Amino acid sequence: MSRAAGRHTRPKKLNAKQNVPIFREDQVDSLVDYDLQRAAIDTGVEKAEESEYHLQQAIKAAEASKADAKIKDAYIPTPPTIASDIQYGVLYPKGFQQPATYIRFSATVEDCSGVAYCMDEEDELALKLINGRLPAGQVPCTEDQFEEVMNFFEETAQAKQPFAAVDSPPVLPLEELQEQFDDDTPAYVRIFSKYIYDHWKSQRTATGNRPLAPRLKFETGQESDDSDPYVCFRRRELRQIRKTRNRDAQSAEKLRKLRIELETARGMLLMVKRREMLRKECLEGDRQLFEQRIAFRDTKRKLGMKGDEDLLINQKKQRLPPGMTLNQAALAQQLRMPMAPGPGPELRTLEDVTAAREREIQKEIQTNVEKHIRWNEGFVDKTTAPLTPEVEDDYPSPDGLFREAMAATEYLPTPPASISDDESQQRPEGAEVAMKGVSRPPTPFRYASPADEDTVAQMPAFRRRIGRGGRVMIDRKLPRVKRDFPEDDRFKFDSDDDDEMQDVDLQFDNLTYARMSQRAYLLGNTRPTDAQAMSARRAQLETGGPSQSPATVNPQITPVPS
Amino acid sequence: MAGGDHGSEANDTPEPVIKSFATLNQLQIGVKAFVEKNGETRKAEILSIKQRNANLTFYVHYVEFNKRLDEWVSAERIDLSQEVEWPAPEKPEKKKTTVTSKGPPSKAATAKTVTTTTTTKAGRARTESRPGSATPDLLTAKAGNDRKRPVPSKAGGKENSDGALAPDGDPAAVTTQAGTPLPTLSQEDSMGLGSGAGGEATPTATATATAMADGATKKEEKVAGIMEPEEEIEKLRTGGSMVQNQAQLHLVRNLNKLQMGKHIIEPWYFSPYPHEFADLDMVYIDEFCLSYFSSKKAFERHRHKCELRHPPGNEIYRDDFVSFFEVDGRRQRTWCRNLCLLSKLFLDHKTLYYDVDPFLFYCMVTRDEHGCHLVGYFSKEKDSAEGYNLACILTLPQYQRQGLGRLLIAFSYELSKREGKLGSPEKPLSDLGLLGYRQYWKEVLIELLSDPARLPPPGSASHTPTIAEIASLTSMTEKDVHEQLEVLKLLRYHKGQWIIVVREELLEWQEKRRAKEKEKGARRIDPSKLQWKPPVFTASSRTWNW
Numbered sequence A: 001m002s003r004a005a006g007r008h009t010r011p012k013k014l015n016a017k018q019n020v021p022i023f024r025e026d027q028v029d030s031l032v033d034y035d036l037q038r039a040a041i042d043t044g045v046e047k048a049e050e051s052e053y054h055l056q057q058a059i060k061a062a063e064a065s066k067a068d069a070k071i072k073d074a075y076i077p078t079p080p081t082i083a084s085d086i087q088y089g090v091l092y093p094k095g096f097q098q099p100a101t102y103i104r105f106s107a108t109v110e111d112c113s114g115v116a117y118c119m120d121e122e123d124e125l126a127l128k129l130i131n132g133r134l135p136a137g138q139v140p141c142t143e144d145q146f147e148e149v150m151n152f153f154e155e156t157a158q159a160k161q162p163f164a165a166v167d168s169p170p171v172l173p174l175e176e177l178q179e180q181f182d183d184d185t186p187a188y189v190r191i192f193s194k195y196i197y198d199h200w201k202s203q204r205t206a207t208g209n210r211p212l213a214p215r216l217k218f219e220t221g222q223e224s225d226d227s228d229p230y231v232c233f234r235r236r237e238l239r240q241i242r243k244t245r246n247r248d249a250q251s252a253e254k255l256r257k258l259r260i261e262l263e264t265a266r267g268m269l270l271m272v273k274r275r276e277m278l279r280k281e282c283l284e285g286d287r288q289l290f291e292q293r294i295a296f297r298d299t300k301r302k303l304g305m306k307g308d309e310d311l312l313i314n315q316k317k318q319r320l321p322p323g324m325t326l327n328q329a330a331l332a333q334q335l336r337m338p339m340a341p342g343p344g345p346e347l348r349t350l351e352d353v354t355a356a357r358e359r360e361i362q363k364e365i366q367t368n369v370e371k372h373i374r375w376n377e378g379f380v381d382k383t384t385a386p387l388t389p390e391v392e393d394d395y396p397s398p399d400g401l402f403r404e405a406m407a408a409t410e411y412l413p414t415p416p417a418s419i420s421d422d423e424s425q426q427r428p429e430g431a432e433v434a435m436k437g438v439s440r441p442p443t444p445f446r447y448a449s450p451a452d453e454d455t456v457a458q459m460p461a462f463r464r465r466i467g468r469g470g471r472v473m474i475d476r477k478l479p480r481v482k483r484d485f486p487e488d489d490r491f492k493f494d495s496d497d498d499d500e501m502q503d504v505d506l507q508f509d510n511l512t513y514a515r516m517s518q519r520a521y522l523l524g525n526t527r528p529t530d531a532q533a534m535s536a537r538r539a540q541l542e543t544g545g546p547s548q549s550p551a552t553v554n555p556q557i558t559p560v561p562s
Numbered sequence B: 001m002a003g004g005d006h007g008s009e010a011n012d013t014p015e016p017v018i019k020s021f022a023t024l025n026q027l028q029i030g031v032k033a034f035v036e037k038n039g040e041t042r043k044a045e046i047l048s049i050k051q052r053n054a055n056l057t058f059y060v061h062y063v064e065f066n067k068r069l070d071e072w073v074s075a076e077r078i079d080l081s082q083e084v085e086w087p088a089p090e091k092p093e094k095k096k097t098t099v100t101s102k103g104p105p106s107k108a109a110t111a112k113t114v115t116t117t118t119t120t121k122a123g124r125a126r127t128e129s130r131p132g133s134a135t136p137d138l139l140t141a142k143a144g145n146d147r148k149r150p151v152p153s154k155a156g157g158k159e160n161s162d163g164a165l166a167p168d169g170d171p172a173a174v175t176t177q178a179g180t181p182l183p184t185l186s187q188e189d190s191m192g193l194g195s196g197a198g199g200e201a202t203p204t205a206t207a208t209a210t211a212m213a214d215g216a217t218k219k220e221e222k223v224a225g226i227m228e229p230e231e232e233i234e235k236l237r238t239g240g241s242m243v244q245n246q247a248q249l250h251l252v253r254n255l256n257k258l259q260m261g262k263h264i265i266e267p268w269y270f271s272p273y274p275h276e277f278a279d280l281d282m283v284y285i286d287e288f289c290l291s292y293f294s295s296k297k298a299f300e301r302h303r304h305k306c307e308l309r310h311p312p313g314n315e316i317y318r319d320d321f322v323s324f325f326e327v328d329g330r331r332q333r334t335w336c337r338n339l340c341l342l343s344k345l346f347l348d349h350k351t352l353y354y355d356v357d358p359f360l361f362y363c364m365v366t367r368d369e370h371g372c373h374l375v376g377y378f379s380k381e382k383d384s385a386e387g388y389n390l391a392c393i394l395t396l397p398q399y400q401r402q403g404l405g406r407l408l409i410a411f412s413y414e415l416s417k418r419e420g421k422l423g424s425p426e427k428p429l430s431d432l433g434l435l436g437y438r439q440y441w442k443e444v445l446i447e448l449l450s451d452p453a454r455l456p457p458p459g460s461a462s463h464t465p466t467i468a469e470i471a472s473l474t475s476m477t478e479k480d481v482h483e484q485l486e487v488l489k490l491l492r493y494h495k496g497q498w499i500i501v502v503r504e505e506l507l508e509w510q511e512k513r514r515a516k517e518k519e520k521g522a523r524r525i526d527p528s529k530l531q532w533k534p535p536v537f538t539a540s541s542r543t544w545n546w
């Protein structure tokens, strides 16, 4: 190198950040002032192939773009490709239309290929024979149907004998296959299965009871996998182990937690068991005591003895026995209640209290409503969802109008007298509310504004009418629940990452039917009668009430004897 | 083309090659003989022998030719008037290890044998170089403590290489040799290879295997009878043909012809399609879903039902000529596996050892009223630790030599630009890959360096680019830029400074190319038509959980 150009030292290595001026050839000395002994550039081709004749020729050709026209046409020869004489237009029919926007697509090959089984020439022949031997009157089996039957056999066999390829069990008998028919199995599969079975069986037998479609070889976990060039598409585990130590630690932690939780649960169950055993013992003791007392009483009567009556009943203990907890004592107390002596003079019954409370509540509601009406006298509330909505009906409403069954929950005090929690809203029964302690204003008023129309409309309502001959009729008007499906989880299936789904508890509620009806309703709106029936059915389903059509459509008349 | 008598010996062991005349029946796997090819004789290595109706046919690899030209030849094409080269025996010191480790077919033995058998493959340039670079995964996994083995640095770090790229993609091969104990092998030796089922221990293969074993034994006897006793011992000991039998299963093309779309295609290399497909006259591939069928009827039935008309992913690019679809290996496992099986037929270094999950497949299609016809694709790791922007690239053979490979490469760099990253294709490249890339790099670099609009006028003092700047303008890695400047002889050391001299010749070349493009219409990737954001993957979807 040094002898090539004495006046220069060996060039410094070119740094990527170093400026490299660009010149045209005529702008610099044509003389190469430093004959670079260039290091061979790594081609990136496998060493053994780098020297291949055609590649070398082609590389030379690329370099000698001008000088040597002779080797310019050098190329790497490849095996030929020729035009096929298949009927392309038949196999690949026209009809593809490119959408205006870029295609977005997520269906898989399996989604797009219909019945997986594809019959081959042998099947074709067999099908001909099968069709020739069908009993008179039986419509011949089509190729599509044949494939469905074969597919049914194959899938069922795969499900029942997943390791058929390894342990070669006997081919499944027809009866066992037919057991797997379900409601979705088309009739022709049922019919043709018995004619096609023999063919399927012979095919399976011929291949050692393996799946009929040629399959790729996947890893079996055996050492022989490595030496088998046909084994492909292995899972990558090596790297995962190396790369995810952190994740392993997390998993271990999770497992530990799970274990502790399971152990706790187990401990609890053991204790529950012990408790129940004790309870049983206790009951047995009680029973024994009871029997002994009866015997004692009988003996006493027989012998005409008097006194010692207190031995026949449990004595009220004034103090907690040392071993007893408060709860147990309370329980014991409760259990003994019926045995306590008759009601004292000052004791009121539960019914009395409830009734009194209810009256109070009703009174308060009424006062509030009246106050409300007075307050709003001469004013019209024009806001969209007024805090105090226009009172549509007087309260109490005259006969002939529907009266809401649980109106109390929907009337607003003016101004809101108090704020009650959601819980009370959901307990419209006055009695129950009254039970909940007196310190709080017992009226379950709404405080949220606007009152959402759903809730307002949801109240079942009744109206009483007096018909001919004094018949009293009650018309029911049950709410028609408007459903939107905010909890529709379908989008989750479209999630980018399957793993995320593990954390999501998918809830498949019993709305499926309702949802289906809803769709059917939307689709079938050209047939109003059906739609009506459908929505009626839906309403019924959702309210869980007895069969009735919604009053909005047609109030049902229920005669009530008066 | 002066005959392949030389060259490959370069990396052979210095041991003298044993040469002698041979008869047809003496020919065994591993022997190099002269074979008539295109009117001249070339040295070729016998990779497999098949007997059909008392006629022997030989699967040969022509020395210094690419494997895709390997072929079955009849006995007449072998020139036995010239001496043949015998596979070299193992070296003595290796023998020891071999013997000890080859005892029982135990798993423990496997790891050791890997090294021994492979290193003893003297006399075969190809196989010799291969074992050295055999898949790193296996080696690290199975023989990780073996320091003797030269593991190529790059490939060594990389375990996946869907694309290829585990050097020579035949991990299996190496271990096979080792993993298969000699005693069992001797039964079904030399003949098996061609059947594709040779030596497989699968139940279905048994029938054929036994048949072959018979034939094999017969031949074995014949050969043995002719050979000198010590020669015979030597042969048995080294296990030449027997060991290769299985080892080189993958070296022999297993499919004969493909029917795909409007074309009939000859495969180039082995691909692990179901082994029932081996030696069928024709395998049918659905052009859209890439499903494969051994029966024409089944294929027609499938076509009757199949509704796919384009790659099952999102279209991310569309111009007047082509569209690109992005297909996620994890979401479209079947389709991507089908694609890989197909492309393995044309990519020697691709390995299907691992599954398709960690890759995205960018599929280029042309459109007509039948649908979107796949013409080529490249795969790309969702997360490449080495910064590769492309793992595997293929223009289907029926669409080659139309400049489509260039479009694929250009598109891969367009994606890199969108990602704001520099990228380079995963190595090793195939011969065609290398040419394609060099052509692309040449175009891009000359275009850039000669374009006054993109760079300051040549020689202007105001600005001189750095390699790093060129890299960021092209999304090529700095290393690739530097190397290609060298390859194009653009770098000069002038008065103590590095300069780029844009050679006149290259400017002319560019002019010519542009004129041609004008005439034929230029096919380029228009970045404005790329509707794509670099996808983001959670750690779990990038890896290979199921």
Ligand SMILES: [Zn+2]
Residues within 6 Å of the ligand: A113, B286, B288, B289, B290, B291, B302, B303, B306, B307, B308
């Ligand atoms: Zn298809």
